[in-house]
Each structure stands twice: as C-alpha cells, then as structure tokens.
Amino acid sequence: MTVFHRHPRLRLAALLSAPLLWLVVAYLGALAVLLVSAFWTVNGFTGEVVREFTLANFRTIVTEEVYRNVALRSLGVAASVTVICAVLALPMAFFMAKVASPRSRHWLVIAILTPLWASYLVKAYAWRVLLANDGPIDWLFLGHGPGYGLTATIIVLSYLWLPYMILPIYAGLERMPTSLLEASGDLGARPGRTFRTVVLPLIVPSLFAGSIFTFSLSLGDYITVQIVGGKTQLLGNLVYANIGAANNLPFAAAIATIPVLVMVIYLVAVRRSGALEEL
C-alpha cells in the first residue's frame, strides 16, 4: 500500500491495466479481427475462411443497389425511433423530475424501470398481436391500423427503447436545481421560454446519451423487424443472414462496418457535449 501511496503513477497503472487490457485487447482486438476479416473471402464448399486480401466484399456492397437501400432504410428507422423516443421522453421525464411529488416520483421511476425486465421478445410478440389484422390497433383506428411493415417496426422499436431515453433525461433534469427554473421565471420568462433557453441546453447531453441507446439498439436490431416488419429487412438482418445461414463471416463483417462507422462518427460528434458520461 505504501508503495502505491508514494508512487501515484504505479497506482494509476494498477487501476487502469485490467480494464484497459479487457477493453483494448479483448474488445478492440476482437473488433479489429472482425474488420480485417471483411477483406477475406470464404470457400463456398468447405466453409473455411480464405485469408487473402480482397476488396470483393466491399465492391459488392457499393455496387449492388440493395445494400445502399437497406443501409439508408436502417438509418431512417434508427433516426425516427430516436426522435419519437425523445419527443415522448422529454415531457414524461420533466413531469417525473419537476412536477410529481417526491413520493409519486419514487413509484414513477419503478414504473419506468419495470418493463426493462420483461423479455424484449415477448413484448415484441405482444405488439404482433396488437397490430394483427382486425386486432386492437386496427379497432382503435377504425380498420386503418398500420399492419405489419416499416411503420410497425418503428412503433415497436420506439416502444422497446423508450425507457432507455427517459432514464438519462430524468437523471439530468433531477440534478438541475429547481432554483434555476425559478430564477428564470422571476426574471419574467414564460415557461415555454424557460424550457427553450434554460432547460433544453442543460439536458442536451442527457438527450444525446439517451439517443446513443435508441439509435444503436435500433440500428442493430434484426429480431423485432422479423416479428412485425412484414417483408422489411434492415442491416441487422443482412448481417445475421450472412453469418447464420450462409456462414459467410467476411461478407457479414463487411456489412457490419456500415453501422460501426455510423456509430463511431456519431459518438465522436456528441462527445464534446459530455453525453458519454450521461448514459
């Protein structure tokens, strides 16, 4: 202990070595192997990976129109889900943090957390029943429910990831001193203006933090879309089909570089706001 006490560098090394070994060597290493394998091919018959450098996989992805369409569709779904979740989560989180009494706040947090424990698959299947022909949603919209398809996928994904958006925004609002809002009101700002000029800028990091969850979880999903997506396919389905059915890891890896690239760009962009520490 005294050695550590006298040598802070040693303490730092002791603290960092294990986690960094884990994340850099195990995780980044695995990712690197995956990305490298995107430049390999697979022997169609034996299923063995042929370790020779080739750009064939990327050439297919760039030249075949279908991959561009699916990538854009997936991005659109992820963005829509994020926007819907944010729009729903903001007032809910605001109510929980600033309007509800401390006692009911306690129960509201439990109410938001509980659904996270119910199986994601079972919830998606419950939605399949809700969205069925002549099912409850059709009944609610007088026979004009969306049915299965892209719209249904966006609704169900928004449903599934909503708590992940509410929680960071709630935590952000909760930490914000109420006196700040009162000061704004005392200085004559109407609630709308206070919200725009005081609340929103302060919870932007929390909003980004929530969006990392909703965006990335939607971008990689392949199960919900199978259940309620009709004939829709997203990037996750393509990766899964190529690795699961066709045993073509290199091509799956090549497709996987698209969401990786998108997420890394997104993370670097929102990092300045401090969003990464709000998850």
Added chain:
Amino acid sequence: MRHKVTFLAVGVIALALAGCGSSDDEGGSGPGGLSVPKVDKMAALGAGEGTVNVVAWAGYVEDGSTDPKVDWVSGFEKETGCQVNTKVAGTSDEMVALMKTGEYDVVSASGDASLRLIYGGDVAPVNTDLISNYKDVFEGLKNKQWNSVDGQPYGVPHGRGANLLMYRTDTVKPAPTSWGAVFDANSPYKGKITAYDSPIYIADAALYLMKTKPDLGIKNPYALDETQFKAATDLLTEQNKLIGEYWSDYTKEVQAFKSGDSVLGTTWQVIANLVQADKAPVEAILPTEGATGWSDTWMISSKAKHPNCGYLWMNHIISPKANAGVAEWFGEAPANKLSCAETADKNHCATFHAEDEAYFEQVWYWTTPLAQCVDGRTDVTCKDYAAWTQAWTTIKG
C-alpha cells in the same frame, strides 16, 4: 423422386469417369468431381461407453424437461447405460461447426448440412447391419443424394415433410391447385401472400419454372446455372410485390393465417393442423408441380469418442416408439414404417402422408446448392449457397 435418382445416377457415372485418375485412398466421388475422404465404418458393435454427445435440432431430443410426458431419452439411458448430453443447434452451420470440433458423436443433420459433413470427412459411413431398425425405414428415404454416396449410407433417416401451399378457404376462391397462385402478378390477394424466409426458397421458384418453363432446362431445383438462377430470382423479385410478410417460425405463420394477415402461401403440415385446430378455415395442398421439402438424417462423427453409444442412439431414435414420439412432437412424417402404429394420434401418419410414397415422390428435399452442380452437370458451374443468400437479400430489397 424417381427422376431425381436417375439424374443422380447419370451424374455419378459421369463423375466416376472424370475421377478415374484419383488415388486409391479416396472413398468415393460426388458432384463435380468432389471426392469423399475415406473413413472406415464400424465393423461390429461393442459395449456402450456410458455417454453419447448429441447435436440436434430443438425438439428432437426430449428428456421430459420441457414436458414430463414428452420423454424418449430417459428410457434409452436406463436401458443402455449411455448418458445423453444434448447440444441444441440453431442452424445447419452451427451443426457443421460443432461436428468439426470432434467433441460430438451424433448429429441430426438436414439436407443442407449433410453433404458438407460427408465431403468434409466429419462423418463416417454407417454400417446399417448394426442398426436393427434400419430395415423398417421407408425405402423412399434410403440411399438418397443427401444421405448416401455411391450406395453407401452415411446416416439413418429420421423423418420428412413437404412445404405445402396453404390458403384461407373463405377468401381464396377458387381453390388453387398450382404454385402459380403465389406467383401471379395480378393476384387479387396482393399483400396477403406469404413465403418462407430463407434463401432455400429460391428452389420453390425453380421448381415452378422447371414445370412451367421447360426451355430453361432445370432438372433439379438445387442445381441452377447462371440463366436458370436469374429466371428464378426474377420470378421472386416480381413476387416480392405480392408478399405481405415472409415467415420463418411457426408461431408467426399460424397467427398470420388465423388473423387473416396472410391468406395464401407456403406452409408445413404441422402449421396447417394447428391453424385448423384453432378453427380457422384453411386448407393445405401439394400443388400439381410437386413441392420442396426436408428430410433429416442422424449421422455419426468420424472422430466419435463414443461410437457404440452413438450406434445405440441411432438405432433407438428410429425405433418405432421413439420415432413416433419425435414425429408427433415436432410435427413431421416418421421414417420408420412401424412408427405409425405407435403414435398417440392414430391418424398422425395419414395426416402427414408418412406411408404415401407417391406423395413424397413429388417432393424435392432440401439440398445444399453447390458450385459443382448437384444434378451432375459438369459443363457449367452452378450458383452456390452464398450466391443464393446474396440473391435472397436482393429479392427482399
């Protein structure tokens, strides 16, 4: 089936000629000059080793842990002293990967995995003399392209089923008789048609073209050259406009037909039964063109550590009682003739056409498409499964 066997025979002869120069340690030859690694089959059965490690599909090895009444493993363990350790595999690829590790003794391989296992040298030929129940297996399942090479069986057949055409009798009128119903661009059921969600579904389109466009010269829906493949995928791309959803799991399909989200499309017999049991008006038929289907085979590893227990298991799983149990639980036609007397539902074999060889003669069982055409052609290369997968992506758009 008969014509299929003929083509296979022609293919094998052509390959045998092509493969004359190969060395003696080759065990046999397959499509496109591929050779089978020589693996010895077991000569005599010894005492059980106390354990058998099994790779199987979910529902094939039930020891009562899902439902205490569904158990065909405990009795076997008591009787033979072979403890059964099961690994449930999700895909054929996982099965192949697991068998390559050498840790497993037997596997319930589907037609899209069995060939890879045989040519990869991962499974051993089976000495059917040591499997007393083999003689009772339906002849229509023995010595087939996906379970045998040159008349040497590489496994014991387990069960089979066909991919049928199902429709809602209250909506779809007149009743369809041909696969043309699901490919009709002017179909009144647009948006309510369903299809199986797998690249292997391309074979269904190829089968339809084989019967309706003889000019294409398709002889086997799993052996498609460039032109034939393009015709099949074009047909499916057109069909995509008609599709409401693709299905791959039973629950989804049953529910869609019951609610009316789907009214017409491919199905399995077991799904048709379930929908009917829930009182929805559906009918499932084998269309005039025939159909694709599946047949699973129990195979033994070439590196099996417990070969005797493995043989005992293969004999047990196709024994009349166990085979009947699996067939009813999983919903397929049993492989053993005597199973039909053992099923709890006395109509099981009739419902699943188990004894109807004429019915299964019209079925083209799932087989892995290879670059070396499985119909025996050597003058062209065929599209392999990786190409089928990529085409399936493009079809779904």
Added chain:
Amino acid sequence: MTLSVWSRWALRAFMAVGLTFIYVPLLLVLVNSFNGDRTFAWPPHDWTTRWWSAAWDNSGARDALLTSVKAGLGATAIALILGTMVAFAVQRFKFFGRDTVSLLIVLPIALPGIVTGIALDSAWRSVIAPLGLGKGLFSVIVGHATFCVVTVYNNVLARLRRSGVNFEEASSDLGASSFQTFCYITFPLMRSALLAGGLLAFALSFDEIIVTTFTAGPGITTLPIWIFNNLFRPNQAPVVNVVAAALIVLSVIPVWLAQRLAGPEAGASRT
C-alpha cells in the same frame, strides 16, 4: 419556472398516456397467459390456467432462469470491478488519452449488439478456442461484462465528481491507512452509486439476446435464448408468455429493493 395549472395538467395527462403506452402491451402479456388459444388469438374466447401449470413443470425454463442469473451476476461483478477502477483512474489522475477512455467504455454498448456479438464470437473461435477453452457460460459473461462496464463507470464517476476528496484526505491526515480509508470512507460513499450501476448492469445482461446468441457455448441457454427457442414452437408459445408474465411481476422485487437500499434515485441512473 412556475407552471400554470393548465400546463401541470397537460404534463400529468401526457405522463398518463405515456404510461398507458408502456403498460398496455405488458397487460396483454399477462392477460394472454390465461388465453386458451395457442397463438394468442384476440379477443380470447376461452380462459385457462393450464399454461401456468405447464410452465411450473417446465424444468428447462427453470434451468434457463438459473443460467441467466449466473451470467448476470458474473457480468455485474466484473463490470463493478472494472468500472470502478476506470472511474477512479479517470477522476483522480491526469494521464495521456484520458479523454478517449470514456469513448472506449461507451463503444461496446453503442455499437449494435450484432457487431459486438460476431466480433467476440470470431475472436473467441480463432484465438481462445485453440487454447482449449471453448465457448460456454464464461464467454457469455465476458460478452455481457464488456457492455455492462459503462453503467458502473458512469455512476461511480458522477459520484466521485460530486463527493470530492475531502473526506479521504481527512481520513489519511488522521492516520488511517489507504485500506482503512477505502473501507470506511470511500466505499460507503460509493455504495448507492455501485448499487445503481450494478442493477442496471444486471438488467442489461438479464434481457440481452443478440450478443448472447453469438457468445453462448452450445448447451448454454439463458432465459432470453430459451424464450427465443420456445416462442417459435407453437406448443410452447403460451408457456413462454407465462414465464414473461411471471418475470414482469417478479421484476418489481429487485427494482423496489434497490430503491429501498439506495434511495429513490438509485434505480434510475447516477445519483
């Protein structure tokens, strides 16, 4: 800001609609667990408790639950240790690359699960499996721990920022050893942050399916995998529904417990 009565009511109504949106499908799961129809035809025409008794007899589900709890506890334990270590390093030291650490920690959860899944799977197969350690429960724990570290890290980091080092300095000025300071000062200060981070880590692991699909060794069936396997078999779908309904009811226990132990904010996120 002083909200008008009208806007308070509007927010309250919005909250009610939001909660309805969240709970209607869950209610449907509960109701359907008594639905006599095997594929949940709506509206239910006959009612039964046979699925509940079938689920009770299903030892596969019980084994899967146990596996999930083991995997969750293992992953949470690793995440607690690694997350706390990094949080201390980042908060108490200045070092080159400190700013990239948070990016690195967020990455496993920010990248889609299928990417993390196949990356770990192929790395395990090509690097670790040849050393004789095949995929099993351990590889699931490794996979889950990788994306769970972030929840602990963020909670602990926030707490460290807020509490500062005054108490610890006072402790060591009064002659306590580093170990004593950690036991009597640092750890008690951290407790609710650790609990909040750990709970979220456990919840993430407990319902994870995509990474699990790729990292589970053959024969390792966590509850989500069991649900996945059984949901797609028609005889079993109602039993799955019962298990899910039971989970929803039971999940109140850990959430409530955590709230009791660590104050009202613990369940949510950092305090």
